[in-house]
Structure formats: C-alpha cells, structure tokens
Amino acid sequence: MRGPGPTGRAIAKVTLIALALGMIAALSMGVSDSGTRFNDLGNKLMCTCGCGQVLLQCNHLGCPALARETAELHADIAAGMSNNAILIAFQNEYGPTVLAAPMLTKFNMIAWIVPPLLLGLGILGTVLLVRRWRQRAAAMPPVQQSAEIRALRDQVRRETEL
Amino acid sequence: MPTFGSFALLLALALSAYTLLAGGVALRQIATGGRGRVAPERLAETARRAGIGTFIATSAAAFALVWCAFTNDFSVAYILHHSNRALPGPYKFAALWSGQEGSLLLWAWLLAAYGFVLRVRHKVDVKLTAYASTILGGIQVFFLLLLNFAAMPFSLVRGAVPADGFGLNPLLQYPEMVIHPPMLYLGYVGFAVPFAFALGALMMRYPGEKWIHITRRWTMVTWLFLTCGIFLGMHWAYSVLGWGGYWGWDPVENASLMPWLTGTAFLHSVMMQEKRGMMKSWNVWLIFSTFMLAIFGTLLTRSGLVSSVHAFAQSPIGNWFWVFLVIVFAVCLFTYILQRDHLKAENKIESLVSRESSFLFNNLVLLAACFTVLWGTLFPILSEYVVGNKVTVSAPFYNRVAVPIGLFLLFLTAIGPLLAWRSSSFRSIRKNFVVPLIAAAVTGVVVIACGVHPWDIFTTTHQGSFYAFVAYCLGALVVTAVGSEFLRGAKVISRNTGKNLLASVVQLTRRNTRRYGGYIVHFGVVVIIIGFSGQAFNQTQEQELALHQSIHIGPYKVECEGYSQDTNPNYDTEYALLNVYKDGQLVTKMAPERRFYNASQQPLTVVSNHSTPAWDLYVIYAGKNPDTGQPIVRVFLNPLVMWIWIGVAIVVFGTGLALVPNLSAALAASRVRVPAQAVALTAQGDD
Numbered sequence: 001m002r003g004p005g006p007t008g009r010a011i012a013k014v015t016l017i018a019l020a021l022g023m024i025a026a027l028s029m030g031v032s033d034s035g036t037r038f039n040d041l042g043n044k045l046m047c048t049c050g051c052g053q054v055l056l057q058c059n060h061l062g063c064p065a066l067a068r069e070t071a072e073l074h075a076d077i078a079a080g081m082s083n084n085a086i087l088i089a090f091q092n093e094y095g096p097t098v099l100a101a102p103m104l105t106k107f108n109m110i111a112w113i114v115p116p117l118l119l120g121l122g123i124l125g126t127v128l129l130v131r132r133w134r135q136r137a138a139a140m141p142p143v144q145q146s147a148e149i150r151a152l153r154d155q156v157r158r159e160t161e162l
Numbered sequence: 163m164p165t166f167g168s169f170a171l172l173l174a175l176a177l178s179a180y181t182l183l184a185g186g187v188a189l190r191q192i193a194t195g196g197r198g199r200v201a202p203e204r205l206a207e208t209a210r211r212a213g214i215g216t217f218i219a220t221s222a223a224a225f226a227l228v229w230c231a232f233t234n235d236f237s238v239a240y241i242l243h244h245s246n247r248a249l250p251g252p253y254k255f256a257a258l259w260s261g262q263e264g265s266l267l268l269w270a271w272l273l274a275a276y277g278f279v280l281r282v283r284h285k286v287d288v289k290l291t292a293y294a295s296t297i298l299g300g301i302q303v304f305f306l307l308l309l310n311f312a313a314m315p316f317s318l319v320r321g322a323v324p325a326d327g328f329g330l331n332p333l334l335q336y337p338e339m340v341i342h343p344p345m346l347y348l349g350y351v352g353f354a355v356p357f358a359f360a361l362g363a364l365m366m367r368y369p370g371e372k373w374i375h376i377t378r379r380w381t382m383v384t385w386l387f388l389t390c391g392i393f394l395g396m397h398w399a400y401s402v403l404g405w406g407g408y409w410g411w412d413p414v415e416n417a418s419l420m421p422w423l424t425g426t427a428f429l430h431s432v433m434m435q436e437k438r439g440m441m442k443s444w445n446v447w448l449i450f451s452t453f454m455l456a457i458f459g460t461l462l463t464r465s466g467l468v469s470s471v472h473a474f475a476q477s478p479i480g481n482w483f484w485v486f487l488v489i490v491f492a493v494c495l496f497t498y499i500l501q502r503d504h505l506k507a508e509n510k511i512e513s514l515v516s517r518e519s520s521f522l523f524n525n526l527v528l529l530a531a532c533f534t535v536l537w538g539t540l541f542p543i544l545s546e547y548v549v550g551n552k553v554t555v556s557a558p559f560y561n562r563v564a565v566p567i568g569l570f571l572l573f574l575t576a577i578g579p580l581l582a583w584r585s586s587s588f589r590s591i592r593k594n595f596v597v598p599l600i601a602a603a604v605t606g607v608v609v610i611a612c613g614v615h616p617w618d619i620f621t622t623t624h625q626g627s628f629y630a631f632v633a634y635c636l637g638a639l640v641v642t643a644v645g646s647e648f649l650r651g652a653k654v655i656s657r658n659t660g661k662n663l664l665a666s667v668v669q670l671t672r673r674n675t676r677r678y679g680g681y682i683v684h685f686g687v688v689v690i691i692i693g694f695s696g697q698a699f700n701q702t703q704e705q706e707l708a709l710h711q712s713i714h715i716g717p718y719k720v721e722c723e724g725y726s727q728d729t730n731p732n733y734d735t736e737y738a739l740l741n742v743y744k745d746g747q748l749v750t751k752m753a754p755e756r757r758f759y760n761a762s763q764q765p766l767t768v769v770s771n772h773s774t775p776a777w778d779l780y781v782i783y784a785g786k787n788p789d790t791g792q793p794i795v796r797v798f799l800n801p802l803v804m805w806i807w808i809g810v811a812i813v814v815f816g817t818g819l820a821l822v823p824n825l826s827a828a829l830a831a832s833r834v835r836v837p838a839q840a841v842a843l844t845a846q847g848d849d
Contacts, residue, residue, distance in 0.1 A: 046554050052412070054557055056702075057405040096551050101559035102541070107549045111541045115563050119530035126522055133510040 037077055044100050045069065045090055054100050164238050164316040167226030171267075171316070174219035174274070175306035177212045178299050185209035185296030192289070193366070206292045210281050213295050216302055217278035224271045227264060227315050231257045236327050239317045240264055246327035246761040248731040252340050253330050259343045260334050262464060262479070263315035268344065269460070270305040272351040277302065280355060286376055293362025294355070301354050304486045312479050329761025332733070336402050342394035346418060349388025350456040353421060356381045356428075357453035360446050364497050367504045371436050374445075378432070379821060381449075385425050386817045392418050393810045404767035404782045406702060406798035408806070411560045416539045417459030420532050424452040427528040434521050438583075439508030443498070444525070446505060450494045455532070457487055462539070513585030520578035527571045534564045561625065569632050572691060575684050576639035579647050598642040605638035606631065626698025633695040637688040644681045672825040679820025686812030689805050696777070696802030704796040706787050707738065716799040718779055719743040723751070725793045733757040733766075738783055738793040742772060754783040754795065777801040 039056065047058035049065035055073075058066045069090075076086045090098050102108035188206035191197060198205070227240070231254040236242040244257045244264065259265040277298045284291040309315065333339075356377040363373040395418065400408040409415060428448040434440045465480020498505075511518045538555040546552040580594040609631055610616070616631035652666035661669065671678040705713045707722035714720075724739040737755035741748055752770040759766065772779040780798040787794060 044558050046556065053405065053410065057407060057410065097554045100554055100556040101562075102545070102553045102555065107545065108553060111537070111545075111553075111555060111559065112563065115530065115534040115537055115567070118533060119527070119567065122526045122530060123523070126526055127514060130511045130514050130519060130522075134512060136510075 037083065038073060041073055041077070041083060041086055042070065044087065045073070046098050046100050048094050048098060163226050163229050163233070163235060164318060167223045167230070167316045168314070170219045170222035170226060171306060171309050174216050174223065174270070175303065175310050177216040177219060178274075178302040178306055181209045181213040181216060181299030182296060182303055184212065185292060185299055189292060189296060189366075209299070210284060210292065210295055213277050213281045213299055213302075216299075217274040220267075220271045220274040220306075223309075223315075224258065224267055227267060228255055228258055230316075231255070234327070236325075237318055237323045238315075239319050240315050242319055242324060242327045244327070244330055246329040248761065249327075249330055249335075250732070252337070253335050256334065256340045256343075257330060259347070260330055260339075263309070263313045263317075265343065265347070266305060266308055266313050266479075267315050268347055269351055270302065270309055272344075272347055273298065273302055273305060273354060276352060276355050280358075287372070289366065290359065290362055290368060290373060290376070293366055294358040297358035297361050298354060301358075304482075308479060308482055312482055327761065329759060332757065332759045332762060332764050332766035333402055335759075335766070336398060338394050338398040338401070342391060342398050345387050345394055346391030349384055349386075349391050350418075350421065350459065352380065352384030352387055353425060353449070353453045353456050355384065356449050360449045361494065361497060364446060364501050364504065367501055371439070374432055374436055381425070381429060381432070382817060382821055385422070385429060386814065388418070388422050388425065389810070389813060389817075392422060393807070397807065400803070401769055401771070402766075404769050406700065406780055406782075406796075406800060407697070408803070411538070411557045413539045414459075414463050416535045417462045420459060420535055421452045421455040423528050423532040423535070424448055424455055427525045427532075428452060430521055430528075431525050434518060438518065440511070440518065441522075441525075442505040442507055443502065446498065447494075448525075454487060454490055454494075455536075457483060457490065461487065515581060515591065516585045517578065517581045517583045520574055520581050524571065524574045524578065527567060527574060531564060531567045531571065534560070534567060538563070561629075565625075565629055568691075569629065569636060572633065572636040572640060572688070575687065576636060576643050579643050579681065579684075594643075594646070597646060598639045601642040602635040602639040606635045609634045630695035630698040633691050637692055640684060640688045644685050647681060648678065669825070671819065672822075675822045675824055676820045679816045679818075679822075682816030682819060683813050684816075686809045686814075686816055688809070689812055690809030693802050693804070693806030693809055696800065696805070699801045701799040702796065704784060704794065706790070706792050706794045707740075708790075708792050713795065713797050715779070715797050716777065717744050718749070718799070720752075720779075720781065720795070720797055722793070722795070731760070733759045736783065736786060736793070738795055740770075740781060740795070742779060752779075752781050754781045756783045756785070773804050775802075775804050778803045 042056035043054055045055040047053050047055045047063065047065050048069065049058065049063050051058055051063070055066065055069055072090075072093075073086065076089060081089070087099060087103065091103075096102070102111050104112060184205050187198070188202040188209060191202035192206070196202075200208075227238075229235075230238045230241045231245050232251070234241070234245070234247050236245075240261055240263050241257065244261045245254055249257075257264065259268045277295065280291060280298065281295050284295070359373050359377045359380070362368075392415075395415070396408040399410070428445060431441050431448060432445050435442055435445050461480060461483035465483060511522065513519065538559050541555045542552050576598065577595075580591070580598070582590060614627055614631050614634075616628040618627040648667055648670065649663075651670040652663055655661065655666040655669055656663055659666070659669075701715055703713050703715050705711075707713070707725075709722055709724065712719050712721040719742070721741045721743065722738060723741050726737060726739075728735040728737070735755050735757050737753050740752045740754070742750045742752055750772045752772060754770040755768045757766045757768060758764075767782050767784075770781045772781075778798070778800040780800055782796045782798075784794040784796040786792065
C-alpha cells in the first residue's frame, strides 16, 4: 500500500483535530440566553411529584408540583437570578434529585468525565494496539509472491468482500 | 384452571431440569469418552425431547393464565390485579404481560419457544445444538424456579373473591401495548440463543466459524425484534404518555437500549470473524455481555434498584436475578479462561485506515455508548453509596454525553463502506471521499440557509441546533457513501449485462443481500436520526380555550369548536373538539381527551396527533379549569417525527433483506427438474 504523503498526513491530522474540537465544543459550550431560559431551565429540573419526569415533560393532569415549580421558576427568572443560582436555589429547596443532571461539582464531576474519558482511552488504546500489530507484521520477512499468487489473493479478496 | 397452570409450571420445571442435567451428563460423557448405563447419545436425545416437553408445559401454563383472564377468574390474584370484567378482549390477552408474574411467564414461554425451534432443527449440527439446548435448559430452569417459588402467577386470593378486578393500568390500554412487550421480550429472550451457541461452541472447542453461520439468522431476527420492540415502545410513549416526546432516558428504556447496542456491535464485529478469523474473544464477550445486559435490564425493571416511570413494583426477585447474573458471569469467565487458546485470531489488523479498523472503532463507539447509558443509569446509586446523596441523571446528561458519541458513530457509518479491507491507499480514500464530502458540505450550506444556526451553541444553552446541523451533514455523508456503493456495483452489472441501472441495483442487492441489506439498514438509521434531530426545533404552547378561541403555533391555528364529556362501562371521558386551520383552510379536526378509568381509578391522557412529513401537530387535553369549566389544551409542534417511523420501516426492510439468501445460493439450493428421459438414461447406466 502507498501511504499518504506529508500533505495527506497533515489533512488527516487537521480533520482529526477538527473532529475532536467539535466534540469538545458540543460537550462544553453554551451560555445563557434570556429568551429561552424558561424552557432551558425547565428541562434541567425534575418534577417533584414522584413521576420521575423532567419538569416540562410531566404529563400528570393537574400536577401540583408542576404548577408550583414552574411558578417558582418564572419568579426566579423575573427576579434576575442567573441560571446557576436558580438551579442551586431549587437544589437547596428540593434536594439534589430535583436537578435532571448532576451539576459539575466534586464527585458529580465523575459522572460527566468518565464516559468521554473511557472512549478517548479506548480509541488511544486501539490505535496503539493496531500500530503494534503493524510493527510486528513489518518485522516479519516479506512473503515472496508470484504474480499468480497475487492474482489469486486478489480474487479471494474480491469474492470474500462483504 | 389455576391448579392446572401451577401443575404445568411444575412439570415444565422438572422437564427443564432434566434437560439441563441429562444433557450435561451426556455431553460430559461424550467429551470424556465415559459411558453410563444409557448411551450418552440416547441420554442427550431424551434431554432434547424433555426440552420440547418444556415448551408444551410452559405453553399450557400461559394458556391457563390467559384463560383465567378471559373467564374473569378473580380468585387468581394476578388476574384480580390486572384485569376487570369491562376490559376489552385484546387487553385481557395483554394482561399476560402487564404484571410482574405474567411477564416472567411470557419470558419463560418465549424462551421455551425459542428452545423448541432450536431443538426441532437440531440436525443443523447435532452436537453443537445439544450444547446450546443444555445451556438454554439452564436458563429455563432459572425462570421456572422464579415462577414456581418467587413470582407465582397462579397465587390465589385469600378470603372472599371480589366480584370484579382492579383493572389494567390505563397506560397499558393502547393497541401497541398488545404488541410492544412481546416484541421487546422476543428480542431480550432471543439473545439467549446466540449466547447458548457461543458458550456451547466455546465449551466444545468448536472448530471454525460455522457456529456463527448457524446463529447469524437467530441474532439478526432477535436484533430485529428488539429494534421493533424499542421503537414500538417509543411510539407508545409518544402516543400515550402525552408529554410530546418519545424517549425520556428512563432507566427502563435504557435497559432495553443497552443489549441493543452490544447486539449491534456483535452483528458488525462477527463479520470480521467470519471473513478474516479476527476478534474471536471480542465476539464471544460481546454476545455474553449482550445476554447479561438483557438479564440486567430485566433485573433493573423488576428489582426497584432504580426508580423509573414504568418499572414494576419493588420486589425480592431482584436477589434471584443478581444470583443468576453472577452464576452466568462465572460460567462465562470460567469457560473463557479454560478455552481461551481456542480463540486465537488468525489475522491481525494491518492498517488503521482499513475496513477492519472501521469495524473495530464502530464496536468501540457502540460499547462506549452502552457504557454511557449504563453509567448514567447506575450513577445515582453510586452517588448515594459514595457521598450519601442520590442524584438524578436524566435527559440533559445523555444529550450532552451520549449524543456526540452517537454522531461519532454516524461518522464511522459513513466512512466504513468507503474503506478497503486490509488497508486503503490515500489515493483511494481521496477518490472515494470527494463526492460524499461535497454532499455533506452542500447539505450544511442548505441547512444553514433553511435557518438552522449551529453557532447557537456559542450563544445559548441550546446544543440542539448544533447537533441537528452535524447530524444532517453526516447523514448526507452516509447516504452518499451508501449510494455510491450501490451505484458502483450496479454500473459494473449494467455494463456486463446491458440491464438498466435499476434492474442492476436489484440484481446487485440479490447477489449479496447481507451487504446491501446492511446498507439499507444504515440508510434507515440516517432517516431515524434526521427524525430525532427535529426535536431541536420543537415548539409548545398551553392555553385555556373558550368556545371559538384559538392558539397559534407554527403555521397552524387551533380553534376550539366545543368541549364535552362521555361515559362507557370502562371509563369516563372529557374531551375538546378542535378545528385546525392552515393558511385559512380547515386542515383537520382533532379531539384530544382525558379518560378516567373506573376499575383502577386512574386518569389517562389520549393524545390527538396530526402527522405530516414536515411536523406533527400534537395536542393533549391538559385538564379543565374548575372555575370556568373550559378545557386547557397543550399544543406541540414536533418537526420531522414521522421520519423516525419511516426510518424504522426502512431498517426492518433492510434487515429482512439481509436475511434472504443470496441469489447464487438460492439458485444452487433450488431443485432443477430433470427430464424423464435423462432419468431413464441414468437408471440404465446404473444397471
């Protein structure tokens, strides 16, 4: 096989970096916007009626918890509180289970870090493993292949391709 | 009938225990060359027949429970709690799986049914099937032990028998609930078969990869059932729960997703073993994990380990499942350690840029997705254990962590078919990627022109637009990659045969149904993801409506034409009659309602949905203002939802196609009528 030249390698690197940055951006970006704050925050809080659903997804008819919490949320937004302050206020009032996802604090940080970390380590480990296999294969003496064998191997490859 | 049912369950337990023990002894004797009073082959045959008998006995028990439901036998506690006289017939049938004990009976019956098919078709490979049958017998013993001693479906009511039952949970009184649980269970239970074959093949050091060929259809059919079960559940949630969504990342939903993810990984990586003798240990552990995750999912649903909207009540059977899970894991680990030298790969991956690598990364990402779901589901328990605080891990967590992983998987789906086996040259990559990349770029521009602003992620807390943008671009990449694969092959056929391009595509697909069926499945997945991406642009409004008052949402005007109430023996109803206008024209009439079921004393929202390819107008009757008596209506405008169900249909079609034998194989297998003269000549020759 003819490998990529320096330009090709550079393109591959840039693509990989762009992908990684895209994923990091997707995981970490986002600042508050007053226009959609109610919907955003309402989807970050749980209904406390025991239905186990996100606040704005509670489908209980006449749910008292839904009415109370949404009223509080409206009031907090109107009072000019920041998103973080509102979430903390809810947490203090109803306990940590009122938040639909754990905040980035102390132990809860693990919840967010572990999956992408393991995926990253998995990818890294796989890349290293394949490189090791390649190096081992390269260390073995090349098999002398006649044109006939090469043609046969090509035929086998074509016929067995998925 | 309850006595008959209980007896049938006891008999089934005895028969399955015999299948396990006699089968185990016979296989041990065959492996070691030992002989008892009965020849091991005959002993194995009796075990096989006992396995078939288990199916008959379990069927009798299931029949007895359904009979009790239809005859309103409220002396049976299960029927008392899950049925009532006014319940329509199909839901009485569905009562079989609407509670803990009944659904476990369904598990056991489906397992017995799978075992029945496997044992009847034992001539495919007698010895391997004997191993698989014995292992299935072991699993069956566990479920029948549960049914006989821990979750008895035929327990009788103490004291006086009530005149009527408490009724079925209203949420389950919906047509899809008659089919969704059996589908899901067919998927869960079905993974026991490839698991049994894999474990059996490992135990007997089965030579070659034939066991994979034998189990391929089992695995695909099982995967298809699980896929259908999951999406039927989504459709049910969308149609019944009335919150405007279809997936809430609930622990029970997650429990069904985890084996689906590992099962999908297995379906991909097993091709590497078939074609190149690679990833043998990986595949064995993938199928082991898939089965264990199916059991774990059942444990999650039934033990009360995690709180969930639709888990069964907390019960002590969780401990039984834990013990079973530990035993299964120990058996798998022990067998693997003993036989691991049998799983040495015949080849290694030669290049990072190859089809093999793409399969490997695809597996890695699927497993990462599975781990993320498992991690999110169990983190509340971990948090409570470590810091003493239970936290909630719901949609916002998965949207941030799992969605990017899913998009990465979509990216791999796009590039996989464009890479060659063993290694790809840079030139071929450049050649294969140019068109798909251009398609992705053009799609990106069009999507931005249509008003999707991916940069919103930098200015708001919404990631939806960004994810949707990436999903559309990657979708275009996948579709172009898949399309170019079809086109390339079809052009060759067209050139050689003179057929038109469409006929060539059909012939190409029939020549390698698995490959091209797989591509169609990938296309279906893209369509589903496009449907999912619409969620980023959902709109909602809620308003109390007086007569002829209206709500405006998107292009629609929803006007209240009237509101009233109704009653029947099963439930009372309140409803609103709504006229929907678009551009001043009446488009449809909608009647969202709220039911109150008499037997269970529970309310239910009945959604009214006007579905189009562009969006769903989804309306629920949220309640009634007690002061004015006027209805409160919640309206959702959910874009692209219809494409999810269309995508699922494409996935089902693609999987069905992949199950059809290839054209050449079918031709070889078909009988050719030999002329009578030729037969006579052959007969003379033989003489």
